[in-house]
């Protein structure tokens with residue numbers, strides 16, 4: 218059965234914004250405070266997508282091991298990231314043109330905590346496009362659980378079958394599948410190489426001139 222596209226929900230990091238350079242800088246402030254060596258931008262990119270706690274845990278693991286209580290390191294990461302949230306962060310080329318051209322309700326569903334997600338969107342003049350912004354701490358679960366995406370759809374007043382989720386990672390793909398939401402895969406983000414068995418409904422590698430509403434046939 219074909220349903221009408223009523224809204225588009227986007228992932229944030231690696232999909233709309235190239236936020237890894239600021240996450241990388243904050244991560245290295247956190248590591249320095251823990252007397253650990255810095256990690257590279259590429260390592261940071263490979264650690265993004267499952268929330269800030271996972272990023273901290275993975276960074277600690279590769280620099281000497283993650284202690285059982287990473288709470289203080291997560292707190293340091295939050296502090297360092299909040300201090301420089303958008304200094305090095307940019308929109309992927311063409312994103313603003315696509316958002317400007319869409320005449321549909323839009324939302325963000327990210328694993329970044331809600332406060333930095335909102336602050337980042339404010340700082341980059343993105344908030345005005347989105348009716349709903351949910352983060353990794355908005356519901357009881359993080360992506361790839363279906364809950365955050367379904368919650369986002371509910372906040373928009375639509376069903377899972379009426380929206381398209383746009384993301385850059387396997388986590389986003391699994392989230393969409395778990396929530397029974399059509400998925401458009403942006404391959405210019407943080408997923409380093411094609412993943413075997415990943416069959417998104419739609420795939421695109423550049424934002425310029427993209428008409429996401431043509432993906433409505435996947436619904």
Ligand SMILES: O=C(O)COP(=O)(O)O
Pocket residue numbers: 228229230231264265266267268269326327328329330386
């Ligand atoms: O891992 C994070 O903190 C955020 O990543 P996401 O915006 O791609 O969900």
Ligand SMILES: [Mg+2]
Pocket residue numbers: 228229230231232266384385386406407
């Ligand atoms: Mg992402």
